[in-house]
Amino acid sequence: MFQTGYIINPRQDYIWFIGLPLVALAAAIGSQNWLPFVALASINLWITIPHHFATWFRTYGLAEDWRRFKERLIIGPIVIYGFVFLGLQVAPISLLLVVSLWDHQHSIMQQHGFARIYDFKAKAGTPQTPRWDLALNWVLYGNMFLNAPLLVTMWLRELYRLNLVVPVGLLQGIQLVSWTVTILFMVVYIGHVIRGAKQGYHINPMKYLFLAASYFLWYYAAWHTASILVFGIAHRLMHGLQYIVMVLFYVRRKRQTDNKERSEGRYRKWLFSSVLTFILCSVIYAIVFQLAIQKPMNEFGFGLFNIADQYKAIPEHGIEAMPGWLSLHLLGEALISAVAIIHYYFDSFIWKVRDEHVQEGL
Amino acid sequence: MTAIIAKYRILLYALSVTLLLGSWEIIALRYYKKDDSNYSQQLENRNIYELPQQSLSHTLNVLYPQFAETLFLQGVTTGFKNRNFMSGCQLYDQALDTGVKHIEELFQKRTICLERTGADDQTIQQTVDQWRQNFPNSRQFPYHMNFRSFEGTGSPELAAQQALKSIPYVRYDGIQPVQLENIQTGEVLFRLSGQAVNIRDIRNCLEQVGFVSHR
Numbered sequence: 365m366f367q368t369g370y371i372i373n374p375r376q377d378y379i380w381f382i383g384l385p386l387v388a389l390a391a392a393i394g395s396q397n398w399l400p401f402v403a404l405a406s407i408n409l410w411i412t413i414p415h416h417f418a419t420w421f422r423t424y425g426l427a428e429d430w431r432r433f434k435e436r437l438i439i440g441p442i443v444i445y446g447f448v449f450l451g452l453q454v455a456p457i458s459l460l461l462v463v464s465l466w467d468h469q470h471s472i473m474q475q476h477g478f479a480r481i482y483d484f485k486a487k488a489g490t491p492q493t494p495r496w497d498l499a500l501n502w503v504l505y506g507n508m509f510l511n512a513p514l515l516v517t518m519w520l521r522e523l524y525r526l527n528l529v530v531p532v533g534l535l536q537g538i539q540l541v542s543w544t545v546t547i548l549f550m551v552v553y554i555g556h557v558i559r560g561a562k563q564g565y566h567i568n569p570m571k572y573l574f575l576a577a578s579y580f581l582w583y584y585a586a587w588h589t590a591s592i593l594v595f596g597i598a599h600r601l602m603h604g605l606q607y608i609v610m611v612l613f614y615v616r617r618k619r620q621t622d623n624k625e626r627s628e629g630r631y632r633k634w635l636f637s638s639v640l641t642f643i644l645c646s647v648i649y650a651i652v653f654q655l656a657i658q659k660p661m662n663e664f665g666f667g668l669f670n671i672a673d674q675y676k677a678i679p680e681h682g683i684e685a686m687p688g689w690l691s692l693h694l695l696g697e698a699l700i701s702a703v704a705i706i707h708y709y710f711d712s713f714i715w716k717v718r719d720e721h722v723q724e725g726l
Numbered sequence: 727m728t729a730i731i732a733k734y735r736i737l738l739y740a741l742s743v744t745l746l747l748g749s750w751e752i753i754a755l756r757y758y759k760k761d762d763s764n765y766s767q768q769l770e771n772r773n774i775y776e777l778p779q780q781s782l783s784h785t786l787n788v789l790y791p792q793f794a795e796t797l798f799l800q801g802v803t804t805g806f807k808n809r810n811f812m813s814g815c816q817l818y819d820q821a822l823d824t825g826v827k828h829i830e831e832l833f834q835k836r837t838i839c840l841e842r843t844g845a846d847d848q849t850i851q852q853t854v855d856q857w858r859q860n861f862p863n864s865r866q867f868p869y870h871m872n873f874r875s876f877e878g879t880g881s882p883e884l885a886a887q888q889a890l891k892s893i894p895y896v897r898y899d900g901i902q903p904v905q906l907e908n909i910q911t912g913e914v915l916f917r918l919s920g921q922a923v924n925i926r927d928i929r930n931c932l933e934q935v936g937f938v939s940h941r
Binding site: 520 | 734750752780785824827830861921
């Protein structure tokens with residue numbers, strides 16, 4: 365009846381897909397107790413922004429993906445940037461709502477996608493199971509979205525901003541219906557699993573462990589805390605890290621299985637084969653992103669240390685003491701000075717006319 | 727054509743929803759002043775008077791009465807309805823007692839309550855520290871420093887502006903009169919930045935140019 369299949373291997377799966385949600389939740393609760401709210405921005409910089417980089421890494425880096433989706437990879441960003449700029453000018457609340465709704469849908473689909481991989485690897489489930497699983501994810505997440513105070517407060521506020529007033533009686537009715545549907549669906553879903561097992565279809569216990577861990581994180585964070593900090597950190601840690609792990613595993617496996625013929629990267633081999641290089645590139649990407657949106661670098665520090673606070677006024681350079689929001693100026697000044705010094709240093713040993721290797725180039 | 731639509735269907739769904747909501751936003755909110763980026767407050771104010779049973783604060787109060795957001799919004803609404811900011815202070819305290827950290831305005835409003843009740847600098851500093859630790863890079867909400875009177879020379883605006891120039895983490899924002907019970911007071915408004923902020927230093931600076939403190 366049971367057939368276990370893993371996304372990567374038993375050890376990696378227990379770390380990233382079963383254990384991570386629990387660790388992420390513990391880290392988030394710890395952050396709520398010991399870290400300031402700016403920690404959420406730090407998690408964004410260390411995890412969420414790099415997980416976007418992982419998407420660019422796969423789509424624009426893998427030769428096969430580039431060939432298959434080239435048109436959409438070019439047109440998509442142009443259209444999206446176009447409507448985001450237009451939306452910000454004309455209907456900013458609607459744009460925010462759409463981004464937020466798409467984020468929720470994206471979260472559902474990622475967990476559903478991993479659940480599908482579990483069944484694929486274990487050759488488990490009936491032919492109808494993909495649709496049942498999709499419905500399960502929508503029902504469970506939808507119920508949380510419609511009932512958890514943290515989430516209800518957010519979307520209700522946006523609806524009010526749009527002057528879409530929802531009478532409290534109607535809301536209570538929706539919430540009651542949501543719980544009823546969820547409970548009934550769970551019963552019917554269990555019936556589907558049992559029926560499938562009786563017909564000889566396998567069940568992959570890892571899939572259900574994974575879904576249980578994911579929904580435990582979401583439900584606990586959404587119901588048991590009043591803080592966006594907890595939900596935001598727990599969710600972003602789980603979502604971002606699982607995505608990054610999946611991309612790295614996928615790219616590596618593709619290169620192994622097709623002998624690099626179709627999936628050889630458009631980047632050099634070292635970027636695809638070294639996790640360390642990937643992490644380094646992700647961090648650089650996050651720094652560039654932070655610079656581009658003109659946010660201070662101290663957001664990398666979880667509120668525990670502030671780059672700008674360490675620097676008092678430098679009157680010799682005409683720099684005043686730096687408040688946090690001005691730390692970019694300091695970084696700019698440091699870049700100019702440091703780059704210049706590096707240039708002086710390198711030139712001090714690469715240009716020696718007495719050096720035979722240099723003479724070859726003269 | 728069908729193939730193109732099928733290929734870009736996800737993008738088309740997103741565009742359609744944005745278009746639908748956006749049209750509603752443009753039509754439904756055209757009577758509200760958009761330039762002050764404050765129409766949620768305008769809508770809430772309208773609902774409090776015209777549709778009190780449908781205001782956001784009422785709805786949240788029925789659904790989740792002990793939730794931090796609810797308490798905060800109840801505080802804003804109470805102050806607004808009574809035309810007395812101070813009547814919301816107890817609710818702000820309750821909201822902060824839940825341990826919430828993500829509502830920056832709550833920290834700011836608590837400092838206003840403390841300033842206007844004449845709390846000691848140490849108590850105020852604790853709240854300011856919490857505020858700045860959680861939002862070190864924000865200048866969104868001004869600090870309101872309350873004074874009994876101004877006995878300096880020249881205009882108080884100019885005096886405050888000049889005095890605050892010497893403190894790097896402070897940006898002067900203005901002066902406003904405030905009626906507290908039967909006493910006319912005034913407030914110097916300024917924005918803070920960074921984590922290391924010392925309220926006593928700022929008060930000293932303003933006292934030196936003629937502002938008379940309650941303390």
